[in-house]
Amino acid sequence: EAGVTQFPSHSVIEKGQTVTLRCDPISGHDNLYWYRRVMGKEIKFLLHFVKESKQDESGMPNNRFLAERTGGTYSTLKVQPAELEDSGVYFCASSISGSGNTIYFGEGSWLTVV
Amino acid sequence: AQSVTQLGSHVSVSEGALVLLRCNYSSSVPPYLFWYVQYPNQGLQLLLKYTSAATLVKGINGFEAEFKKSETSFHLTKPSAHMSDAAEYFCAVSEGTGRRALTFGSGTRLQVQP
Numbered sequence: 587e588a589g590v591t592q593f594p595s596h597s598v599i600e601k602g603q604t605v606t607l608r609c610d611p612i613s614g615h616d617n618l619y620w621y622r623r624v625m626g627k628e629i630k631f632l633l634h635f636v637k638e639s640k641q642d643e644s645g646m647p648n649n650r651f652l653a654e655r656t657g658g659t660y661s662t663l664k665v666q667p668a669e670l671e672d673s674g675v676y677f678c679a680s681s682i683s684g685s686g687n688t689i690y691f692g693e694g695s696w697l698t699v700v
Numbered sequence: 701a702q703s704v705t706q707l708g709s710h711v712s713v714s715e716g717a718l719v720l721l722r723c724n725y726s727s728s729v730p731p732y733l734f735w736y737v738q739y740p741n742q743g744l745q746l747l748l749k750y751t752s753a754a755t756l757v758k759g760i761n762g763f764e765a766e767f768k769k770s771e772t773s774f775h776l777t778k779p780s781a782h783m784s785d786a787a788e789y790f791c792a793v794s795e796g797t798g799r800r801a802l803t804f805g806s807g808t809r810l811q812v813q814p
Contacts, residue, residue, distance in 0.1 A: 590743075617800065619801060619802075621802075621804075627806065628804050628805065628806045628807070629744075629790065629804040629807075630804075631801045631802065631803065634800070634801050642801060645801075677743065677744065679744075681800070688746055688749060689734075689746075689794075689800075689802060690746070691736070691743045691744035691745075692743050693742060693743035694743055
C-alpha cells in the first residue's frame with residue numbers, strides 16, 4: 587500500500603514567485619493535514635481537511651497560503667507570492683477518522699525561497 | 701489548549717547505553733500522545749502512541765514510553781542504543797476527539813557515539 591506521497595520533494599524559487607505543493611494521502615483516508623517546519627523550529631500545524639472540507643485552518647500563517655482538496659482526494663498548498671520566511675519543510679499527513687487513529691506523514695516538500 | 705515540552709534539544713549517548721528522551725505535555729482533556737522519529741532526509745515515522753489503554757507503550761525498534769498522568773510526562777526510553785538510532789525525535793499530543801491535529805514538541809536530536 588502506498589504511503590503519503592508529496593511532490594516536489596525539493597523546490598528552490600525566488601522571492602515573489604509562486605509554488606504549489608501537492609499531497610496524495612493514503613487511499614481511503616478522509617483526514618488530510620498540512621504541517622510545516624521552518625528554520626529548525628517546531629513542526630507547526632497549518633490546516634486540516636475532512637474529505638473536501640476545511641475542518642480547521644487556524645494554523646495558516648496569512649492569505650498568501652491557499653490550500654485545496656479537490657474531490658476529497660489529493661490536496662495542493664499554494665504559496666503566492668513566496669517570501670524568504672516561507673522556507674522550510676512542508677509535511678502532509680493523513681488518517682482515517684476515529685479516536686486515536688494514527689496520523690501518517692509523507693517525506694515532506696523542502697522549500698527554499700531565495 | 702495543548703502543548704508539549706521536550707527537555708534537551710540534543711542528547712548524546714554511547715552505543716549500548718540507555719536512551720532517555722524527555723517529554724512533558726499540557727492538555728485540557730485526556731490526551732493522546734505520540735512519539736515520531738525523523739531519520740536524515742526522510743519523513744516522520746510513528747514510533748509509538750498512547751491512546752488511554754495501557755500506560756506502558758511499546759513501539760518499534762525496541763523503544764517504549766510510559767504515560768504518567770501525575771507527572772504529565774511521556775518519556776521515551778530504549779535500554780540499549782544502536783548507531784542506527786541516531787535521528788531526531790518528536791513528541792506530540794492531540795486531543796483525540798474534536799481537534800485531532802497534533803501539537804509537536806521542538807524535537808530532540810539523538811547522537812549515538814561508537
